[in-house]
Amino acid sequence: MFDHGGVARAEELVGDAGPPGDRLAGRPATAGAVTGAGGAAAAAVDAAVGALAERVRPTDLARDRTLPVLPAFDDLLPATGLRRGTIAAVGARPGVTGATSLALALAAGASQAGSWVAAVGLGSLGLVAAAELGVSFERLVMIADPGRGRTGWASVVAALVDGFDVVLVAAGGGGAGGRGRIGPADARRLVARVRERGAVLVAVGGDLPGQRSPLRLTVTSSAWEGLGDGWGHLQGRRVTVEAGGRGEASRGRRAELWLPGPDGTVVAVEPLAEPIPLRRRSEGAVGGP
């Protein structure tokens, strides 16, 4: 059993190490050398104990309300993570690719934290790419295309939503090229089921028919780097992703991501400093401001 008293005391200890204003606002500028040194050590202890208290904090038996995501998505998603019980539609502007990788990267955060991921009807998914983006093979299951018939697809996805935290589906509702689309009534039932079970349904390539997803991520532009004219190899891709949807996601956000970056990870693009242009001076001066 968790020692609630102990955790509470630990948290109080963190507060007792210094006046709260001091801890929250950082070192006061007027701290002397001696107190500064002791304060730095105390601050390190505070930080460590605070982090530990955060992790030991008892979670309620109902699962937490969000699934973790990779840090690159922090700017895009309204909450700190994917809110459970929602549908996310991941797509791309016409003529732009990157939707599949973005969907995999979205699932990767949860997969690394221990959630199980199922993919239905995504027969052309590149599994090596999935592994590189961070989806763990131990907890990934691929379900074959349920085939013709709307009821087949809907009941399979409903069964998976019961047991898996993240379910990836092809947006058309099964089948390549939109064969076997599910009707809006089935889609509504599926949405209700997803909300009840607290899973996340990721529709790759667009929305489910007849539904406007609460969260919509769209790749608006992508550019691969690393290829030259007959030399090099694909190394990294910079994409611009726009997030929209309903509710808290309705305020659109956009971010630039490496998907994947040259080191294989999905990170936000660091804005480079703008170079200061050299200005031509009159003849006497030589460059420089």
Added chain:
Amino acid sequence: MTEVTRTLVVWCADWPVVAAGVPLDVPAAVFHANRVVACSPAARHEGVERHQRRRDAQSRCPDLVVLEHDPAAEARAFAPVPAALEALTPRIEITHPGACAFPTRGPSRYHGGDEALAARAAALVAEALAGRGPVQVGVADGPFAAALAARRRAPATPVPAGRAVGPRSAAPTAGAPRSAAPPVAVVPPGGSPAFLAPLTVRVLAEQGGPAGPELVDVLERLGIRTLGDLAALPVAEVVGRFGAEGRIAHRLARGLDERPPVTAPPPAELTLAAEIDPPAERVEAVAFVARGLADDLHTRLAAAGSACTRLLVGAESEHGETHERVWRTEGTFTPLAIADRVRWQLDGWLQAGAHRPTGGLTRLWLAPDEIVPAGGRQLAFSAGGPGAVDAVEAGDRAARALARVQGLLGVEAVRVPEWRGGRAPGERVALVPVAADDVTEPRPAARPEWVRGPWPGLVPDPAPAAVHDPPLPAEVLDAAGRPVRVSGRGEISAAPATVVVAGDGCGPGTRAAVVAWAGPWPCDERWWDVEAHRRRARLQVTTPGGVAHLLAVEAGRWSVEATYD
């Protein structure tokens, strides 16, 4: 000793086989997920054991009768046994189909001693079973010791006629009457520690026992081979090393109950009842209600930090007939387990000949009989953090969902990725069908040395996210409109300028200019094998819009192997 309740356990050996109606001198085994769950004595004679794979078992005994595991049918078939034992005491607890127990304090005094009570119980059950299977009875302090006492002495194995085996060739014929007095083992009060001492620690892990196989494995490797050795260790050391599991194992090894018996009955507000209107004639409707009640009960108990180990399930028909049973489990009850037991009990009641209800069922209630503080599962510190998932529970949920999907689509529809070796993007990982129960087992790669080995000619990472299978036919033209070729030495004839991808049924063909390209990566695979020899070269190209493709040429024909989606 107030710490122990003296218990009588009735155990029907090999109950899954008996419940299937197969006589015990026919070699038969019950399988679940391709492994043996129970086998008849005749099959054991041939070398079939529990946990063997089906193929192993069939190779040892070719004419083995293969039966599928059906817990509902077993529970239904077991229903007459507790019904017969109700003549002795109303407080029968069913542990699982095949075993039931009750405390002996009152009935023992009434029937004149433990031996007499045990003999009477054995006779009643044998009569209820009508000779279909053996019955063994054990009496001891505590249900664990009593269960071991009941299981310890195996009855004389009936060897089928015609299979002469060594000196026991004078075999009884099939269907020979068993010994007149069913075996009864009574451990005197206070004699549990002495009785348990020579038994090996493996009994702790049997039959859904209190400890897991890992604990037993560690104990054996530490040199603690018998329960007596374990009991001799100081309890503080055992708890310090093994935690709660070790404390339970130590208590059981000493002959005590798993936890001190709870004397105060659980509060009445934990009893949940549901009215069923209109009266339900079929078990499925009641099972649905039971599932909701079980979830509700579990949530309430969990909110109070408790879990239930003994549960009373009762049902009432519209004409007032009631049927109550107490179920006990090792560990604690999950909602699914409760729902399963309700279904078993009602199956048994609705189909019993003499006492079936005359109307539909109108009321169902669940009353926890014994609640214990819920140990809970503490997540490891390293796996903590917001959104961390309990691995075991998540795996179980996933396995259940996959079982349903396999029921809908077939076993082949569920596949998991496995690393292989290869160069083509679709060859490096293969999809392997998996049984729902095995999905949580670790799945090492079939040939790890192939995966780890260097693969010259491999297109460098990152890997494409969309692999076309089969590859899309395409044409690659240079600036002059001629097809681009790659020679046998891996030299490209001209820089590609246009890529034309044929339509693939889901869209028209596309024609795109090449913005940048790299390659070729030639590979000459399996040159020693005439049939499997493949010579391919690959190119990476990007087209306007940031779309990148992996093109492959083989025998002069280009195709799009993958798109970097």
